[in-house]
Amino acid sequence: MTVLEHALAYARRGCPVFPLHGSAADGSCTCRLRGACPNAGKHPWGDRWQTHATTDAAQIRRWWTHHPDMNLGAVTGAPSGNIVLDVDPAKGGDESLRELERVHGALPETVIVLTGGGGRHLEFQHPGTPVPNSVGILGPGLDVRGDGGFVVGVGSRHRSGRRYVYEVTADPDTVVRAVAPPWLLECMRTGRVPACRSMAPRWCFAMASAISGCSSTARRCAATAGARR
Ligand SMILES: [Zn+2]
Secondary structure (H helix, E strand, C coil): CCHHHHHHHHHHCCCCEEEECCECCCCCECCCCHHHCCCCCCCECCCCHHHHCECCHHHHHHHHHHCCCCEEEEECECCCCEEEEEECHHHCHHHHHHHHHHHHCCCCCCCEEECCCCCEEEEEECCCCCCCCEECCCCCCEEEECCCCEEECCCCECCCCCECEECCCCCCCCCCCEECCHHHHHHHHHCCCHHHHHCCHHHHHHHHHHCCCCHHHHHHHHHHHHHHC
């Protein structure tokens, strides 16, 4: 499928899309910085993407017919009904997620996008109340794309040359985008380890040590618990 076809598919599922700068064959960005762009193929093509993002098929066709090399930005948050947990193994995201699941239970089966850089986007249904964007709050290598955010969409070319694709058994035609577990939503919203508040101080301390990820708040919580002892 072309980027245009993917963009139209996003729009049919109700997700507004908009153009991002593309990544050329040599990995350089199509913006004026070219090879010096630190965010190649991942940043908006225009400066008002929030107002330009659309599900209008005619507009989407115009964009990608005239600029087929542009990547695809997919809006997250309430407008698309989608929130994304961005797992970056290069920054420890796999370990952070494994630890969260060990403590709170496995995440439900859901739609997964494999990014061209070795990471993955786990998609969840927007809960209907605000979910902020965050970097590293849930743990190193775990970012959240929620209200006011976007992700690089399927079909886009990563600077590595690889395309963003759905995981074979986790595409939107095969699985339903899951409801995020309450603990995950709470952590996304507050940066706190939910279990922390209901636990005995010693447990809390152990938890905070174990989850260096849900980090600063958990450590503060642990420090407070320690002070109480
Ligand atoms: Zn650029």
